[in-house]
Amino acid sequence: MCYRPPWVNKGVRAVVEGYLGTLTTEERTLLHLLNQQLPSGGWEAPAILTQAGISAAVHIQRKHIPRTLKRMEKNQLLTVAQRHIPGGKQRKRVYVLTETGTATAHALRDKIFDKIITVNGSTVPIKSLWQPSQPILELLAHIDDGMVYHDQPLFSPLSNPEGTASIDAQHGETLVRRMFARAWEDGKITKDEQTLLNEVVEFLGMHPERARRLSNEARKDLKIPPPEEVYFDMIVQALEDGQIMQDEIDLLDTFRVAFGIDQVTHNKLVQKAVEQPLTSEHYATYAATVKTAMLDNVITADEHAMLRTLRDQLNITDEEHERIMNELRKK
Secondary structure (H helix, E strand, C coil): CEECCCCCCCCCCCCCCCHHHHCCHHHHHHHHHCCCCCCCCCCECCHHHCHHHHHHHHCCCHHHHHHHHHHHHHCCCEEEEEEECCCCCCEEEEEEECHHHHHHHHHHHHHHHCCEEEECCEEEEHHHHCCCCCCHHHHHCCECCCCEECCCCCCCCCCCCCCCCCHHHHHHHHHHHHHHHHHHHHCCCCHHHHHHHHHHHHHHCCCHHHHHHHHHHHHHHCCCCCHHHHHHHHHHHHCCCCCEEHHHHHHHHHHHHHCCCCHHHHHHHHHHHHCCCCCCCCHHHHHHHHHHHCCCCCCCHHHHHHHHHHHHHHCCCHHHHHHHHHHHHHC
């Protein structure tokens, strides 16, 4: 079940950078689920097989994953079961590959492993760096889009405790950090606030240690946003693709009750969110590039030409470019 405002069309969808960004969500899902088996007994299953676990591992927002999983199930690449997740309150849908899906994933893995990359000036196939105990996506996160291997990953999924999250996952991290800051306002987190935070962390598929780090950062920084700002952020992210899924509606309702946001304020914030200017699909990627160019507060002629070319390739409008520049100048 979802809510789709009739006046909302298409929102931002951040992209995954590096070599992983050249793979589709379905391909990343195949690699993530490869060699994952449901434990015998028909009762429990690891969280990495849930929608939240898959979305966290493949670097895509939770709300976008059901479409991919439904398509894969329809194409007989996946099988679905209901299992209890350790630490969870109820059984959830979990996903494993069928024989066809496993064969497809193996073929994809072998094709990728034969690709040649540069490591410390030498060229080697990707498979020479892989250890069977290492998740394939974790290995590929070390490779940039120029097929150069880096000792440190370019980003890590939210399901990992450490590392920098991908652009898409950073939206979730920002929201959780702001929610922790709000909860720490009076020096402690109440049971109700912790319950809400746990629901958001579980919804995002975020590793508990990563959430704990964000909590500590928020507590030390204590730049406490008004609850309306945090709630507005939640609405904006929920409306990103023009629809609010039922589990997002539940989270919004829980937050609204916990922080005393009345219906009038809710309606006003929803209206503000849907009236925000829509942005191009690659807006976040372009904004990150402009931010890098502006680190010295000057955009050179070469950088200006590069950004012009990038705008054409990513279909970024001049108005969007000016909006990004104005936002950077205010900081």
